Amino acid sequence: LGRDIWSRLVSGARLSLGIAALATAGALLLGIAAGGAAGFAGGLIDALLMRACEFVLILPALYVVLVMRAALPLVLPPGALVAAVAGVLAVAGAPQVARAVRAVTAAERDRDYVLAARATGRHPLAVFLVHVLPAAREVVVAQALLLVPAFVLAEATLSFLGLGFDAATPSWGTALQDAANIRALAEYPWVLAPAVAIALTVFALTLLAEAREIPPA
Numbered sequence: 528l529g530r531d532i533w534s535r536l537v538s539g540a541r542l543s544l545g546i547a548a549l550a551t552a553g554a555l556l557l558g559i560a561a562g563g564a565a566g567f568a569g570g571l572i573d574a575l576l577m578r579a580c581e582f583v584l585i586l587p588a589l590y591v592v593l594v595m596r597a598a599l600p601l602v603l604p605p606g607a608l609v610a611a612v613a614g615v616l617a618v619a620g621a622p623q624v625a626r627a628v629r630a631v632t633a634a635e636r637d638r639d640y641v642l643a644a645r646a647t648g649r650h651p652l653a654v655f656l657v658h659v660l661p662a663a664r665e666v667v668v669a670q671a672l673l674l675v676p677a678f679v680l681a682e683a684t685l686s687f688l689g690l691g692f693d694a695a696t697p698s699w700g701t702a703l704q705d706a707a708n709i710r711a712l713a714e715y716p717w718v719l720a721p722a723v724a725i726a727l728t729v730f731a732l733t734l735l736a737e738a739r740e741i742p743p744a
Contacts (some may be wrong), residue, residue: 536702542698548675548680550674554623555670562626564576564627566630566633567632567659569636576625592616593685612685612691614683673736674734679728703722
């Protein structure tokens with residue numbers, strides 16, 4: 528087709544990584560809101576929110592993403608498609624963040640400094656944002672480092688299967704569609720360049736996530 532594979536690889540990085548970053552931000556916001564409310568309020572709210580999160584978590588993540596994306600119109604304008612894909616990924620990734628944040632929030636809500644802040648008459652939301660949420664900072668960062676590579680793979684899968692961007696829009700997933708042709712793959716192995724880019728990105732972010740867990744010397 529006369530396409531420059533290197534140019535599509537570089538341009539596709541902007542789209543694939545951008546969607547992964549946008550979806551991660553959405554998942555963190557949803558997860559912090561749900562997990563924070565569950566852990567801080569407790570009781571019925573905790574039970575309802577966590578059961579909803581567990582229902583999503585017990586399902587295979589890839590199937591959840593595919594079903595939610597298939598429920599949306601197949602053909603969308605580029606901007607709407609970016610928002611739709613990022614939204615689907617954010618909803619699928621939020622329960623994992625919610626459970627992690629809920630665990631930290633539930634442990635912090637009864638500590639002396641939180642009880643003292645409540646005793647001063649501060650609004651519960653202010654107590655949560657100022658005194659409780661900072662304790663979950665490391666957990667949130669760790670979840671973000673886990674979600675970005677997962678979302679890069681998910682976007683590539685959706686686009687490769689035809690549920691993401693069309694072939695004319697460069698992303699790592701659409702660029703991999705050329706590698707589905709065995710004859711083309713045998714004659715032009717460099718069409719696998721997007722797969723190499725995805726593998727290196729996932730590997731680098733995984734190493735970064737593991738490095739954060741190593742205590743300082």
